[in-house]
Amino acid sequence: MTVSDRDGATPEGTSDLEEHRLTAVRLAKVEAMRSAGLDPYPTRFERTAVAAEIRSEHSGMAPGEDSGIEVAVAGRIMNVRDMGKLAFAVLRDWSGDIQLFTTAADDGFESFGALDAGDWVGVTGEVMTTRRGELSVRVRELTMLAKGLRPLPEKWHGLQDVEQRHRMRYVDLIVNEESREVLRLRSAVVRGLRDAFERRGFIEVETPVLQTVPGGGLAKPFETHHNALDMDMYLRIATELHLKRLIVGGVDKVFEIGRIFRNEGVSPRHNPEFTMLEAYWSLADYTDVMELVEKAVAEVAEEVLGTTLVEYGGVSLDLTPPWPRRGLFEITSETTGVEWDLDMPIDTARALALEHGVEAEPSWGVGKIVMEVFEEQVEASLSGPVFVVDYPAEVSPLAKSRSDDPRLVERFEAFVGGWELGNAYSELNDPVEQRRRFEAQARAKALGDDEAHPIDEDFLKALEYGMPPTGGLGIGVDRLIMLLTGQTSIREVVLFPHLRPEG
């Protein structure tokens, strides 16, 4: 392909930039700089301070004062206010904003004229305050670090269009403080989670994303292909089965914070790729894990927000442990006014489910039906935080049965804000029983359940070497971030959410 074949490209490689009046003007400024022997894109700049440091170190200055202290700052020009014989600009770096000030008497005055909002500059000069008391840097020397060619969004309203904010997150971050804050909080939440598990002796690992058997969850995988091996592969839908192999290998406490891929619809709470924390704790059971979850979440909230009281969707939530425990059958019966239990005839369950908006498929047993009714009728009302327990074995092929009723498993899900935050159980470690569960799933698949769990022979082999009693856990990290940042759309906490290509 030749250069001129490229869509909209000119032989000079400047694409459509020359076509647009606003970018053409800035390209001309780049050329003018080059003609004057200046590099519009130099290699480095020696910074001595960021905006927030200047603010904290010179907080007590009176209006119209000179500090006598010279700094070198660098950032993006957000705004220029030219008064004729003096000028102001706002410089933004990651730590915050600082004003630049210059007068006709200053050496830096001349270089101010050609600045555009969006340019990256380095400035050396003295810290001072204006007559109005605004902390500023008096420009002694100004260096262009990267000339911006595209105009910034409107300075007061910023970039509002949700689609553009997601497609051009770089612009969103430039102009919207809330987006920068969500990014910081996201980082803090992940760090907080990592700390909470490491403090308790969990080891962080990384397991394969590319798998031949996409197990550990009930979901449709993305398919891909390994060319050299001429082999179809899947992107993982969970990290569970590999982490349990590590428990078999004798790793005491293990966790992974990893990207998971599920080939399902998108919604304000679902992105095709998302981040999940999974942890496996040998010799523990699901009640130990329950305490771990409520403590870890509270610790993270305390660490990043300074409180365990959060506001979500207009509702005040208290994340302070302990969280209430409710039985799945109990709470579903209470909400629907129907007594659900595992002894009810399948036809009765089907008919009652239909009355509650759930059409049971042929492969479903009573457990699955009640689970579906719970999700349809109860889940959205669980503002939480609350642990729901007593899940049917039918919908939990990897969880250990309860000794008092093998049709139930030792499992809980954590709910908050009307959606599931986490899922955990005492891990099934009986290899013979695990094989039976897999075979039941295979029968469900044969009956048309395309999310049934596939049989993983290597995982069964691992169990046959002996896995100690283990409590396991999965937490939707993006959702935890949504909870702690008050965001109601996952697309606001994922930096680059899945979007269709632009037409």
Next chain:
RNA sequence: GGGCCGGUAGCUCAAUUGGCAGAGCAGCGGGCUUUUAACCCGUUGGUUGUGGGUUCGAGUCCCACCCGGCCUACCA
């Protein structure tokens, strides 16, 4: 996938019953020695998401398609 709503200048938004596509910001020119979304004067800038149709005339009405938001369905 289905339903509802939306897409107008680089950005934020107007546009009466179908009747000359506008404003602010950004840009350009000029003025201004303490601004804070600076201000004042002047000025450039449009494939109204795309493609059809109705009409003397379409941003506006009709059809199809693209993209997005919300709801809904599956999932964490």
